[in-house]
Amino acid sequence: MRLTKFYLPVMKETPSEAQIASHRLMLRAGMMRQEGAGIYAWLPLGFRVLKKIEQIVREEQDRAGAVEMLMPTIQQADLWRESGRYDAYGKEMLRIEDRGGREMLFGPTNEEMITEIVRAGMRSYKDLPKLLYHIQWKFRDEVRPRFGVMCGREFLMKDAYSFDFDDESGRRSYNKMFAAYLRTFERMGLKAIPMRAETGPIGGDLSHEFIILADTGESAVFCDKRLIEMPVPQKDTDFDGDLQSIVDQFTAHYAATDEMHDEAEFEKTVEEENRIAARGIEVGHIFFFGTKYSKPMKAMVAGSDGKDVPIQMGSYGVGVSRLVGGLIEAFHDDDGCKWPMAVTPFHAGLVNLKAGDAETDEACEKIYRELEAAGVEVLYDDTPARPGEKFARMDLIGLPYQIVIGPRGVKSGNAELKRRSDGEREDIALDAVASHVSALVRDALVYD
RNA sequence: CGGGGCGUAGCGCAGCCUGGUAGCGCAUCUGGUUUGGGACCAGAGGGUCGCAAGUUCGAAUCUUGCCGCCCCGACCA
Numbered sequence A: 001m002r003l004t005k006f007y008l009p010v011m012k013e014t015p016s017e018a019q020i021a022s023h024r025l026m027l028r029a030g031m032m033r034q035e036g037a038g039i040y041a042w043l044p045l046g047f048r049v050l051k052k053i054e055q056i057v058r059e060e061q062d063r064a065g066a067v068e069m070l071m072p073t074i075q076q077a078d079l080w081r082e083s084g085r086y087d088a089y090g091k092e093m094l095r096i097e098d099r100g101g102r103e104m105l106f107g108p109t110n111e112e113m114i115t116e117i118v119r120a121g122m123r124s125y126k127d128l129p130k131l132l133y134h135i136q137w138k139f140r141d142e143v144r145p146r147f148g149v150m151c152g153r154e155f156l157m158k159d160a161y162s163f164d165f166d167d168e169s170g171r172r173s174y175n176k177m178f179a180a181y182l183r184t185f186e187r188m189g190l191k192a193i194p195m196r197a198e199t200g201p202i203g204g205d206l207s208h209e210f211i212i213l214a215d216t217g218e219s220a221v222f223c224d225k226r227l228i229e230m231p232v233p234q235k236d237t238d239f240d241g242d243l244q245s246i247v248d249q250f251t252a253h254y255a256a257t258d259e260m261h262d263e264a265e266f267e268k269t270v271e272e273e274n275r276i277a278a279r280g281i282e283v284g285h286i287f288f289f290g291t292k293y294s295k296p297m298k299a300m301v302a303g304s305d306g307k308d309v310p311i312q313m314g315s316y317g318v319g320v321s322r323l324v325g326g327l328i329e330a331f332h333d334d335d336g337c338k339w340p341m342a343v344t345p346f347h348a349g350l351v352n353l354k355a356g357d358a359e360t361d362e363a364c365e366k367i368y369r370e371l372e373a374a375g376v377e378v379l380y381d382d383t384p385a386r387p388g389e390k391f392a393r394m395d396l397i398g399l400p401y402q403i404v405i406g407p408r409g410v411k412s413g414n415a416e417l418k419r420r421s422d423g424e425r426e427d428i429a430l431d432a433v434a435s436h437v438s439a440l441v442r443d444a445l446v447y448d
Numbered sequence B: 001c002g003g004g005g006c007g008u009a010g011c012g013c014a015g016c017c018u019g020g021u022a023g024c025g026c027a028u029c030u031g032g033u034u035u036g037g038g039a040c041c042a043g044a045g046g047g048u049c050g051c052a053a054g055u056u057c058g059a060a061u062c063u064u065g066c067c068g069c070c071c072c073g074a075c076c077a
Helices: A023-028 A046-065 A077-083 A111-121 A167-187 A246-251 A262-271 A320-332 A358-373 A387-397 A407-412 A434-446
Strands: A032-036 A039-042 A074-076 A094-097 A104-107 A130-139 A155-163 A191-196 A205-213 A219-224 A255-258 A275-290 A298-304 A309-310 A312-319 A347-352 A377-379 A402-405 A412-418 A425-429
Touching: A023 A320, A039 A046, A046 A130, A046 A155, A046 A167, A046 A320, A074 A077, A074 A219, A077 A104, A077 A111, A104 A309, A111 A130, A111 A155, A111 A309, A111 A312, A130 A167, A155 A167, A155 A320, A167 A191, A167 A205, A167 A246, A167 A275, A191 A219, A191 A246, A205 A219, A205 A255, A205 A320, A219 A262, A275 A320, A312 A320, A347 A358, A347 A387, A358 A377, A358 A402, A358 A407, A358 A434, A377 A387, A402 A407, A402 A434, A407 A412, A412 A434, A425 A434
Parallel strands: A191 A255, A347 A377, A347 A402
Antiparallel strands: A032 A039, A074 A104, A094 A104, A130 A155, A155 A312, A191 A205, A205 A275, A219 A255, A219 A275, A275 A312, A298 A309, A402 A412, A412 A425
């Protein structure tokens, strides 16, 4: 992609409303633009990150055996009356009236709708288990939206729903999502720790929040250091097999958010040198809730004895748009973003320090073609801006590699390669730089 | 939802108290000099001062209402 064609409205100054790094950087780097309180337009650069996160989530859901579908954003109020949540949800729900005066709403979640869908198509215990998901925009009319996409009102979320005949099978579905989440966040370069979460009126131990550690996190968290080093399930994990040992391993150590925290237990079960008290950002939440919706909404299947029983259900969310902010919180410095390869908007930036100079242009064009041919996503800065501005802009948008080419380098036959993560630079021969970078990119994108 | 604050050019702000028809820095455009970490000189364009009503000879400025946004707290992916 040529920068002269792309739309990248970067800002030197920080808009006054941005309080935290990710919000500030997303605005400055031209990733998004605020259109209302907690409502954002995704500009091309931010959109590319959003799509990559979405795709990783999708791949890991598919791997775990979940099946993708798509439910609408607008729902009927009557559906929510069946579960009793139309009144219970309160002002967080955005209520709309259509031309016929019918009460509608912009969905804050889809439990009711998915329950309605499966009750229409599931008759027998033989139709179970099933695991369905979609990735769709949601709206929650938060009292106080803030921190950009970290706490917006409109947000993109992956939500999966499990359907099982009994408790034991339900636990197996829960474990699939548990393991899938470990992999999902790991692939984005994040260390997400499953923490015991509020289970509400249902009770039991089947709810976990997946939390990434970041100084600006919304809640205080406490965990055992050993959880951070624990290896996540491999690519070849059999999701139809027994995942209980994986879940047991990750739940064996102490990890809790402040509302679930028990200081006495923390001190008793975790040695002092392993205690971590930090702040965290919730990026996923998994929850098994049994018959909470299936019972009132009469989503039933017949058992082997011919008697109808309500389906056992769970729901599993990942905050896709929120992750864009979460990733920046985890990976940035004073100059800008520092994207992990798996989610970066482009793999590399190609900086032409003297656009308009025949020799420099020619060298850049050649490398640009080579990179594109090798499948490297490259943002080619072919603008006539000054070097300082180009460097600052590249650092701001935070692509993992910057290939810098100027008249000086062309003369000596070298390009300068800068790694954004640690700022390290090296000179590489002009005719070797494209293959070198494509190898680096390829290696960084390999995952187990 | 309680408490506070702010809406003036794309961004950051001054002007408002003490009414006289709008200004600064950055950005943008033109010309020139520059050219490896956000250049310099000269010139130019861009704002119905959030909206509406009122007071006044005259309103960015005073009054009232509305709208929007932000911050602190309680809530949330």
